[in-house]
Amino acid sequence: MLLRLADDEFLFTAGSGDWLLWQLNQGTWDAAVRDISPDRFIFGIQGPTSIHVLETVLADSLREVRFNRSRSATLGGVHVQILRAGISAELGYEVHGPADAADKIWRLIRDAGAPFGLRQLGIRAQPVQHIEAGIATNGLDYFPSSAITPGAAWQFRRGGVEGSFVPTNGFADYFRKPVELGWHVRGDFTHDFLGKDALLADRTAGDPPRVLAGLVWNSEDVAALLAAGLSDGPLPEPMELPRVAGPAFDTVLVRGRPVGVATGRTLSPTLRKTISLATIARQHSVVGTEVTVVWGRPGTPQREVRAVVAPLPFRPDNRRVDVTTLPTT
CATH class of the missing domain: 2.40.30.110 (Aminomethyltransferase beta-barrel domains)
Known part of the structure; x- marks a missing residue:
């Protein structure tokens, strides 16, 4: 995923940034890159009621965010980025934020999701959903x-x-x-x-x-x-x-x-x-x-x-x- 945060600022998320870093060093680019992996968290909220969970915890509407688009928001006093990306073939979102607030944000989303039947799933659930959705995954179903x-x-x-x-x-x-x-x-x-x-x-x-x-x-x-x-x-x-x-x-x-x-x-x-x-x-x-x-x-x-x-x-x-x-x- 490539998120545009400002006119000249982008956030790239993937399994790793190795290829991006290597390409950047192959030519003369008017660009600088910084690996912020240790400083950020990404939580995925997927399913038909995911929008209700997030709108409840945000106390704000997300109806204007189209598929594969994002916007900034404030959650529990913390600045976060909300990305709409349905990796499970269902309506879904990602919440991006600072690592030092990860536990706080996790608990807020978990508690807000309880009335909607939110369940906590591990990483092994994601690739199963990819196959159900018919999504070929880089590094698993083909190699670049x-x-x-x-x-x-x-x-x-x-x-x-x-x-x-x-x-x-x-x-x-x-x-x-x-x-x-x-x-x-x-x-x-x-x-x-x-x-x-x-x-x-x-x-x-x-x-x-x-x-x-x-x-x-x-x-x-x-x-x-x-x-x-x-x-x-x-x-x-x-x-x-x-x-x-x-x-x-x-x-x-x-x-x-x-x-x-x-x-x-x-x-x-x-x-x-x-x-x-x-x-x-x-x-x-x-x-x-x-x-x-x-x-x-x-x-x-x-x-x-x-x-x-x-x-x-x-x-x-x-x-x-x-x-x-x-x-x-």
Whole structure:
């Protein structure tokens, strides 16, 4: 996220600022950068009643803040920034503020949210919601090309990639074009930026050979994997629940032939199903197509799990709901 705080002041938030810092040192820029990570907190408040929670604790309206926009506010006498960003596919907000006031702000939001059923969830809930929302996540469902530069973010250097997929073209097999993720239609392209010509070419090139789709994994096959440790026979790799913390890429087959790669496999407590994303050949992306996912790294007792192509998102996307039509508390 890039928030504009003033004409010449911006706040960049991401998994790390490594690539931004590296790029800034590659040229002559009329800019200065400072890492303020230790000085700031970010709290996420997500869900249909998130606006009611924040309007209650702020004693102010947030109806004018559109999706992916922000404004400043005062909460408990502390200056904060309120960003509307629905990472859960629901209406949602982020509250940014000074670290020394984090505990105070946390308690104020928690107490204001109690009448609205606010629950405190950990970081493991966020990536589950991303898959339910059909959102491909940087470093989990694909890797950016910056991952092979000296400025690669720390999270891309922490270890290997799990799963059954074996790259044939090196690390580039983990890259994804915006057109493959359905992102090529975004932006107005009225300014110059790195990669503009390539994106414009993809816009006019017609349908891409592979696209992003959803997969619903067969529950009987998943249950057999989870119960493998309670029976005789070779032990497949365990299936971490609700999902593995890092990147995992699994080969997708149709009639024994590779047609794509599944990522983000997660148990959805909302859908009561095991789901994932898949970058898959267009001709096999039709909803209802039966595929097979290869579970387990090469050299382990691999299993084949049946799956069916599903539409994305897995549940309704309410991020851009018109809050001016919602009732007030």
